[in-house]
Amino acid sequence: MTVTRPFLIIETGQPVASMRRHRGFPHWIRVAAGLGADEAVAVDVQRGDALPSRDGFAGVIVTGSGAMVTDREPWSEATAQWLRDAARAGLPLFGICYGHQLIAHALGGEVGWHPDGREMGTVELELHDTALHDPLFTGLPERFAAQATHLQTVLRAPQGATVLARSVHDACHAFRWGDRTWGVQFHPEFSTVHMRGYVRARRDALRNEGHCPHAVARTVSATPHARRVLRRFVRHARALTA
Numbered sequence: 001m002t003v004t005r006p007f008l009i010i011e012t013g014q015p016v017a018s019m020r021r022h023r024g025f026p027h028w029i030r031v032a033a034g035l036g037a038d039e040a041v042a043v044d045v046q047r048g049d050a051l052p053s054r055d056g057f058a059g060v061i062v063t064g065s066g067a068m069v070t071d072r073e074p075w076s077e078a079t080a081q082w083l084r085d086a087a088r089a090g091l092p093l094f095g096i097c098y099g100h101q102l103i104a105h106a107l108g109g110e111v112g113w114h115p116d117g118r119e120m121g122t123v124e125l126e127l128h129d130t131a132l133h134d135p136l137f138t139g140l141p142e143r144f145a146a147q148a149t150h151l152q153t154v155l156r157a158p159q160g161a162t163v164l165a166r167s168v169h170d171a172c173h174a175f176r177w178g179d180r181t182w183g184v185q186f187h188p189e190f191s192t193v194h195m196r197g198y199v200r201a202r203r204d205a206l207r208n209e210g211h212c213p214h215a216v217a218r219t220v221s222a223t224p225h226a227r228r229v230l231r232r233f234v235r236h237a238r239a240l241t242a
Helices: 017-022 025-033 074-089 098-106 192-201 203-208 213-218 224-241
Strands: 007-011 040-044 059-062 093-096 110-113 119-127 143-150 152-156 162-166 174-177 181-184
Touching (some): 017 192, 059 074, 074 098, 093 098, 093 224, 098 110, 143 192, 143 224, 192 213
Parallel strands (some): 007 059
Antiparallel strands (some): 174 181
């Protein structure tokens, strides 16, 4: 009998209050990744859950958060150390938004406030040539849509990392470190419902920053290629740890 190893989902924050009726990030990620309820284990590090041993997991997915990596909260720094050790040990890792930034920070990259402020809505990503043979991005269109909402960013990728994708706003929307660690600034787990909900929740901030939230909401569209990246990570991690 073959035992399927579960994925560890490291929960680093909660959705905006108005979207919590749709449950939390681990549920959104599990559904988007095509994982069954018994195929993922979630630990909420922001609320004090202890990180488990790396043994027995097919891979790790790190969620987004309303927190800021630069605040260097004790739970965040402890998670960064765990992720650094896991990456060096070869456990497949996939960070989303805050998770992307936290992995970059853990591996020696630089994270900070984006000099041009917020990126929000459905954005167009452009793949670099480096993505042509990447296990998660190969065969995708050179340009495709993804959901994004962030104020901080990876200002400098870790030494030895390969930057895979950018947007007009953000130069590092995806990177790979080694052959088993990825970070993506975008949200492959977000549906149009999630994205529009975030735009509504941030409408006052968008107005204050000179953006029309209604215009941003109208441009929200489905992002199937972004979701494929997450599902490919699951398949790739399983193959690596089978």
